[in-house]
Amino acid sequence: MTYLGEGWDSTATLVGGWVERRPRREEIGPQLVRESVVMPWLAPRLPLPVPVPEVVSSSPVVVRHELVPGAEVDVLTAAMGRQLGEFLLALHASSVDEATRLGVGRLVLPVERFRAEVRVPGGEELLARLDDLPADTLVHGDLGPEHVLGAGGALTGVIDFGDLHIGDAAIELAWALHSTPPEFASALADTYGVTGELRERASVWHRLGPWHEVLHGNDIGDPRVVEVGLAGVMKRL
Template sequence: MRQRLILGVPRMTYLGEGWDSRAELVDGRWVDRRPRRREIGPQLRRETVVMPWLAPQLPLPVPVPVVVSEEPLVVRHELVPGAELASLNAVQGRQLGEFLLALHAVDVAEAVARGVGPRPLPVERFRAEVRVPGGEELLAGVSGLPADTLVHGDLGPEHVLGADGVLTGVIDFGDLHVGDRAADLAWALHATPPEFAAAVAGTYGVTHELRERALLWHQLGPWHEVLYGNDIGDPRVAAEGLAGVRERLRIGVSEADA
């Protein structure tokens, strides 16, 4: 029996969900996002204020959402082209370096006026829930780092899109905040192939001090996964985060020895 498309009814395809929101593709063109928890609502609304201002200042496509439903809250943006990268090359590294230079040059005062602020680290929860050798030293290392730059806040392989060997967009600006520029370099410098990392560093102008700060943020990344697993009551997620904490702390020790 042939399936008929009812006029006026959008075609919805489930895309997946992250820690904060779930997404659907609408008519092959639009992405609808819904908060997974009530406290995420203000974060999605903030994106509808900040991203229309920020997007024209960036050299790669990014989501520019608008509110399409108040209750339940739904924000919609045009689908950013590309897919999660299967491989990384120097061309893409230069593109990401240029993207970060543009993002980090944005006027912080203008961002603050649109509701973007600092994001304090949950240090006490880290101490209580992530107890590992070397943990206190890491927390002390990140506690005094600068917070003077607009940063993406969650830049990793799942949020950098590409096609045909080039970058095509950057997504998921829910963690956008005023923080340390080195946080956006953590994955790019310390978890990617050498040719990609070198191209990012050369384009951005990474110094030795900035690279060391980026390593601290790279080591801290899985700590958030432990807390998230505890929050949702999933011991498997928390255990995976804890394994990542230990592994990245070992990487830091080996790099220091080198």
């Protein structure tokens, strides 16, 4: 048994060749069960390997899936950018109606908590932008360096679909366009067909990212996490 790590929502352990995931909070249990329903439908439509969990225990909730190959990538290349662009094109072409039928919901942002807990100059202007963002695409919802795996100079998989939802396609481009090397971001943008409007919305999501970290720090009672989150909020604003 090998402990693989934990995110905000779940822990992962390698047991006998399988990755076992357990919720860190009670409300995450249904989220893991939902993945076990949605991912068998979604995985065959995607050009990179993704987890396809199955429920092995309902009380407490435990799901398991095959280990997705690869590790976090140190150097993101143009070829990888094209791969991720193709992955996002396939994901975003998936049927919203079918995903909804399988239990995928729309994103509900904690705007009132943002207002109450992240009081910074210029913050209200950013929050006002959220009212105009669309919610018409099936999205991963938490695409970042820890969830995009690679090996041997190529991407090998995408993991952690716990935040899968019906939302704005531009949320996937926040990290991919604003926190990656220019050659990667440019290749991804060309492959995906990023428009000026998409790029601007991606900037909104990029600036909003650290706000969630502040709330998470408050939830777990860790002022250090809150401090880092606030520093990120100010830097991106």
